[in-house]
Amino acid sequence: MPTSNATRRLKIVAKVLVAIAFFALMNALLTFVLEPYGSRSQLAWQDYEKQKSLDTILVGTSCVEYGIDPAVINKACGIKSYNLASPSQSIEESFVGIRTAYEDHHITRAILGLSFNSLTSSTPPNPGSAYMHNRSLYATPLETFAVTNEFLWHYGAATSAYSLNFPFPWASNPIRSLRIPTLAENVKAKLEHADVAAMAERLESGWHYVGLGHGARKGTMDLNGSNVRQVNKAEDEEEVAGAAAIEDTATLDPDRERTIREICAYCDERGIDLLVIMPPLPSHDVFDRDSTYFETISYIEDLFADMGKPVYDFNLAEDDLYDLKPDYFADNWHCNLKGAQVYSRSFAKFLKAYMAGENVADLFMTPEQKYAELDYIAAVFAESSVQPDGVHLKWHAVASPERPVEYRVMLKLDNDADAADPANWKAVSDWSNATEIAYLPERQGVVKLRICARFVGSDAEYDRYRTVTEFW
Structure with missing residues (x-):
């Protein structure tokens, strides 16, 4: 008997449904195996869900996550705050954090920590980021659909590769290694519901979870090392994730500016006190002559001033409020554990005064004033090239213009010898104030030159140095 058209259509539908089910099953399996267990975003949202009552939320990039310990400000100010900042958090994700905290706890205050690079990025926000995916684990399907739809169409992610990220978290946030032991450990942790904080610390070597969404790295950045660089420098934008080119007059991406206005309007309409801050950065990143930091901050300040919101830049805090020292940082962006505790106490002092209605604007200086009071050499930056007449070096130090610096160039005699030994x-x-040299090596091979810098009048071997390597 011939197969009817209706039967054929049913078979086609059945095959399609089986294919969809198979595809969904494989996607779920890949997500279970490949998506890392114990990300910092997972930890932040998991601990957030445990909070029974909050009146203050902190959002922003990892500079806020690393920098502010809510326990410190809660104790000092008598509030209930939580840190929902996360790595590379977009301004749109910050908005999601504020809205979630208001819907869950009717918070009365939001502390928004801004990041130079996240505000100048022209990249649409990622609806499948670790932050958004882990939020979805604690949201209703309707809430997740609404936010994803907003990211796709309102914020423009639909026209980018991010449009495919959300359904495939294993592709958007893959585990760092595909080695069998690593995959097995990841699956085991999920099956056993391992401690998320412990797993996060294993995934992020040197990072320690303190609590309430806050964690920071142990150790101190070597300011004489080659990893010291100017992350707010225009020509470095390709090396900084998500950064956009900065022109002579730095401006925000139009989409980021729109989101900022939406955040301000949302908070005003609901009586949320929006407190905008710039977290501290290493001094070399802020005050270097090639930095575009203050150009961008000036634009940000004007934008928020237009909406009646001041911006408090802790890179310009009076020393009595926050005396920034070079050993407070783990890298070019983040406070270490020691620095985070110092900054948290300083921020708590600021917040307490702010809540009391004091004129906290007086606790901050102008860039010129702060730069003049810098009492250490923050870094030495150098450029080198090989020319027919030798190795050419140019350099400069990041130091107060009120304190002259002198330099001396040293040659390493044996490239395999201990670099820490002055011999x-x-x-x-x-020693002189010269800032360039052409050195003609005596033999071919690797040449290692060290630019030593110290304040004039010092008898130290150096206060800061920079080592460059060239092949002659």
């Missing part, structure tokens, strides 16, 4: 270095120039 393995020979001076090829005397």
